[in-house]
Amino acid sequence: MSDQWKFETQAVHAGAAPDPVTGARQVPIYQTTAYQFRDADHAARLFNLQEVGYIYSRLTNPTIQALQARLAALEGGAGAVCCSSGHAAQIMALFPLMGPGRNLVASSRLYGGTLTQFSHTIRRFGWSAKFVDLDDLDALRAAIDEDTRAVFIESISNPGGYVTDIPAVAEIASSAGVPLIVDNTLATPVLCRPIEMGATLVVHSLTKYMTGNGTVTGGAVIDSGSFDWSASDRFPSLSAPEPAYHGLKFHETFGPAAFTFHAIAIGLRDLGMTLNPQAAHYTLMGIETLPLRMPRHVENARTVAEWLEADPRVTSVTYAGLPSSPYADRVAELYPRGAGALFSFAVRGGYDACVRLIGALKLFSHVANLGDTRSLAIHPASTTHRQLTEAQQTAAGASPDLVRLSIGIEDPSDLIADLDQALTAAAG
Known part of the structure; x- marks a missing residue:
């Protein structure tokens, strides 16, 4: 029903309902590390990704899950995963897409910390970035090559406040068969809905407007659910058998939710950049x-x-x-x-x-x-x-x-x- 609600209503209600045990109207802070399994078979199904549920709070937590559902609703996405900061969200977004020798093409007008992350830090993974002025769409087309695995932009850039022509960039990325990642931190879904303009993934620093009161560090990746990860062999993390899950293919198994499941089951599991439930609670209140x-x-x-x-x-x-x-x-x-x-x-x-x-x-x-x-x-x-x-x-x-x-x-x-x-x- 939440997909029929207006934006202002979703900001208050999406992902939240009265607690079924206590009737608590606000989303409780589930300050717990782990969760009791019903029996051995229940535990096995959870670990095999055959059933959705809670195992360990590095992966999933009810408070964080409520926030993820709200963010997906506000951005019009198929799913979302929260993490410890906006910078963590950028790595989480790239992690299933990239590999040694692969590159991303990024706007030259980005937050300074992001420029540093893309210019230096990601090279430790064997990744690289090419920076282009997005006012020159021909330069963007020319920069994308066979090793490009994503285009990364900000809807409104930091610090200049420039606004990006997302539909034009999305068309170029789509023609090249690569996902478009849009940092929508400065616009928020109130001012801009990148998925409706063709974006594949949306990232946020929840630290900023989403929480709005300077109390939280957090990040999020929202997946449109629309990209065909199996259309080529460029994204084996999502299309090829995953050894850690007995050969499960994320895109084949989970369809539009493939990226979200991978980001939790692999990304949070192995990178461990988890949002804490109290921060999720503050952010839920801020979004209201x-x-x-x-x-x-x-x-x-x-x-x-x-x-x-x-x-x-x-x-x-x-x-x-x-x-x-x-x-x-x-x-x-x-x-x-x-x-x-x-x-x-x-x-x-x-x-x-x-x-x-x-x-x-x-x-x-x-x-x-x-x-x-x-x-x-x-x-x-x-x-x-x-x-x-x-x-x-x-x-x-x-x-x-x-x-x-x-x-x-x-x-x-x-x-x-x-x-x-x-x-x-x-x-x-």
Whole structure:
């Protein structure tokens, strides 16, 4: 029945029901490591993946399962798996797809930590990444080769707030026979539904807007259930016999749920990047107000961005929700509910002026996070993108003169007043 509910109703009810034993209306925190089997045959069926149930909380947990069901409902997916962070979710998404010598093609406009993960860390697995500017779709086509196993993009990029033409990228990935993975952290399913635009997998850092209050680290992968993993021999983890399960073929056995089952039975089992049930509980509560919070985030971001754009102490604003943005038409077509609440602006005076501005802020919090109800500010070139060269920073939309803002749900006049006095300080 939940697939008939409107989005706002799903945000409150999907994946949850009164506890059948106690009648508890909120999803309980099942703070348990393991679960009692009914008998030996029951245990054997669970371990053989012949029956769905609970074995050990590294794999499955009722609180986390409720969150997974809610996320799948909100994104329009066939299933979801939660894990310990957004970065963990990226590895979980890639793990069944990649192998030594294989590559992924990724947007050059990604969060700095993701650029580092893809540029350096994944090489330890024998994987590699090619980075392309997604405004150049021909470059994307040219970058995909016989060893490519995924295309990875952000719906709204961090830190610049650029919006991606997901349908165009999805068409290219589909024509090449590779899945499209979309990080939908900044847009959330309130503003963007990548699966409806052709995405195969959606990843989230639950740490951000989904929880919304800066209390949780968590991640999730939502599977569309629409990709044919058996159409070629490129994805043997999902199409070929799995030795650890007596030759079971995940796609043949589980169909649209193949990726989700593999991510739990293999990914969580062996990588162990498990979300804890208390974090899942906080995230479930946060999602209940997500449809209320995101419109306020967007409204405030537009108000602050318009003020900054008119200020002579600011040389540019990247917010795609501005009429002056080169992405304004794309926002109107693909993101009609708004371009999110994260963007950057260039401060006259460059790197040193940015440092002074950050030091002068009083209401904005200087933290390495985003998507909080509180407004946050950071200077990416000296923090989140510090590991990159200046050329890489500029390519990623994090040049030395940029400050990134994550606009919260406070009164926008107070946010503008804080930025006003900080810009005065930045000017020396």
